[in-house]
Amino acid sequence: MEPPAPLLYRVPALLLLGLAACPGPEPAGPDVLLIVVDTLRQDRLEPYGDPGRPTSPALLALAEEAVTVEGLTSSSSWTTPSVATLFTGLAPAGHRMTRIEDRLEDPETLAARFRAAGYRTACVMTNPILRAEHARSWGWGLQQGFERWDNALALRPEPHRGITSGEVTERGLAWIREEEDGRPWFLVLHYFDPHLVYEDHPDLPFEDPDYEGWVQGGASQEVLRRHQAETSAADRRQLRAYYDEEVRGTDDAVGKLLSALRREGRLEDTLVVFTADHGEELAERGVIGHNHSLHTELIDLPLLVRLPGGEGGGRRLRCRLPLRDLYATILDLAGLPVPEGRGRSFAPVLRGEAPAEDRVCFSEVDFVPPLPGREEKRAALRSVIAGGWKLVENRRLPPGDPGRYRLFDLEADPGELRDRSGDPAQAARMDRLRALLESEPAWFR
Numbered sequence: 511m512e513p514p515a516p517l518l519y520r521v522p523a524l525l526l527l528g529l530a531a532c533p534g535p536e537p538a539g540p541d542v543l544l545i546v547v548d549t550l551r552q553d554r555l556e557p558y559g560d561p562g563r564p565t566s567p568a569l570l571a572l573a574e575e576a577v578t579v580e581g582l583t584s585s586s587s588w589t590t591p592s593v594a595t596l597f598t599g600l601a602p603a604g605h606r607m608t609r610i611e612d613r614l615e616d617p618e619t620l621a622a623r624f625r626a627a628g629y630r631t632a633c634v635m636t637n638p639i640l641r642a643e644h645a646r647s648w649g650w651g652l653q654q655g656f657e658r659w660d661n662a663l664a665l666r667p668e669p670h671r672g673i674t675s676g677e678v679t680e681r682g683l684a685w686i687r688e689e690e691d692g693r694p695w696f697l698v699l700h701y702f703d704p705h706l707v708y709e710d711h712p713d714l715p716f717e718d719p720d721y722e723g724w725v726q727g728g729a730s731q732e733v734l735r736r737h738q739a740e741t742s743a744a745d746r747r748q749l750r751a752y753y754d755e756e757v758r759g760t761d762d763a764v765g766k767l768l769s770a771l772r773r774e775g776r777l778e779d780t781l782v783v784f785t786a787d788h789g790e791e792l793a794e795r796g797v798i799g800h801n802h803s804l805h806t807e808l809i810d811l812p813l814l815v816r817l818p819g820g821e822g823g824g825r826r827l828r829c830r831l832p833l834r835d836l837y838a839t840i841l842d843l844a845g846l847p848v849p850e851g852r853g854r855s856f857a858p859v860l861r862g863e864a865p866a867e868d869r870v871c872f873s874e875v876d877f878v879p880p881l882p883g884r885e886e887k888r889a890a891l892r893s894v895i896a897g898g899w900k901l902v903e904n905r906r907l908p909p910g911d912p913g914r915y916r917l918f919d920l921e922a923d924p925g926e927l928r929d930r931s932g933d934p935a936q937a938a939r940m941d942r943l944r945a946l947l948e949s950e951p952a953w954f955r
């Protein structure tokens with residue numbers, strides 16, 4: 511016969527009995543749809559200005575019933591650290607997903623919070639570096655909290671090729687419909703088409719038919735890298751055209767998703783959050799791709815938030831907000847508690863109950879490609895944005911090297927073309943921003 515359990519261990523059992531006796535609280539939160547588009551530049555989207563062609567009619571329509579935020583800033587310029595920040599509310603130094611082979615140990619993912627609150631949870635993941643099965647060590651851990659982690663599209667033989675956005679929408683809709691059991695749902699759809707390679711969409715006429723250079727729809731990463739340092743204006747226009755076709759194709763798929771939800775009466779009370787993990791350079795500075803720099807085209811993210819009922823639709827907010835605060839914001843908007851140390855919700859700002867104020871934003875990138883012979887691509891950059899200025903530090907250069915810091919006035923020079931770090935009039939500002947950067951734990955030293 512076993513000795514009686516000490517009181518310490520019996521208390522939880524009594525608590526459980528108590529819970530069983532009275533009915534537990536019904537989960538009452540809204541359904542939550544989080545759309546993440548990989549490699550999506552804010553400035554190619556119609557809600558953020560005029561990209562010169564209809565890249566995003568569905569987003570433009572969504573913006574009429576959503577709050578559009580200008581100023582969400584990613585924690586990095588490539589997928590793994592950015593998505594881990596979105597999923598955990600932690601900076602890269604906190605979640606430690608800073609290499610392609612890293613695993614997430616943190617159990618407090620967004621999905622885990624929703625699941626614990628009684629939600630059913632799923633993710634359709636298309637990025638091959640964030641798949642989980644078949645390569646335990648790649649992106650492993652990000653699937654914590656998801657009842658369904660669907661990465662079939664990421665496991666295709668050539669996941670960077672082809673067009674998958676339509677399938678992402680279909681898979682998401684199928685999951686929403688398949689097992690309605692009265693629980694609210696939390697669904698993450700990770701779209702991938704704007705990521706390299708840029709496919710030609712035969713039904714879209716964005717490319718110049720008279721162009722005769724090397725840029726072709728579906729050109730491999732290798733071809734793009736070979737030519738990236740010496741592009742002509744015509745090459746860049748054609749690159750942008752193919753990229754925009756991928757953006758428009760994704761926008762069409764998101765439009766179909768939202769239309770289907772509306773038709774089925776599921777959209778009205780749903781919280782919809784649309785964002786990206788990072789942007790893309792399209793040879794403006796001699797590079798095609800991401801993870802090489804922390805320039806605006808890489809870390810400035812789109813953010814559209816459709817509050818349940820479309821409350822506050824059509825509003826625009828212009829303020830710097832760090833991606834890591836989106837975790838707390840989503841939980842807060844769903845009425846769920848935010849764990850300690852997980853950023854600061856800006857839900858009151860979205861609802862118009864608090865002023866839109868800039869928050870200090872940190873970003874960093876230290877990417878070592880997994881392939882031998884590509885070490886020259888290694889970056890070790892950190893940046894801080896505060897008071898409308900951005901300081902970028904290149905940690906690969908020794909202290910005292912005049913190239914170690916670059917300073918940009920984001921109001922006067924939003925394209926970050928004019929480095930002001932050598933301007934004696936900015937010395938005090940440089941010191942303040944440098945001190946801010948030093949105060950923030952870095953993932954690399």
Ligand SMILES: [Zn+2]
Nearest residue numbers: 548549589787
């Ligand atoms: Zn990405």
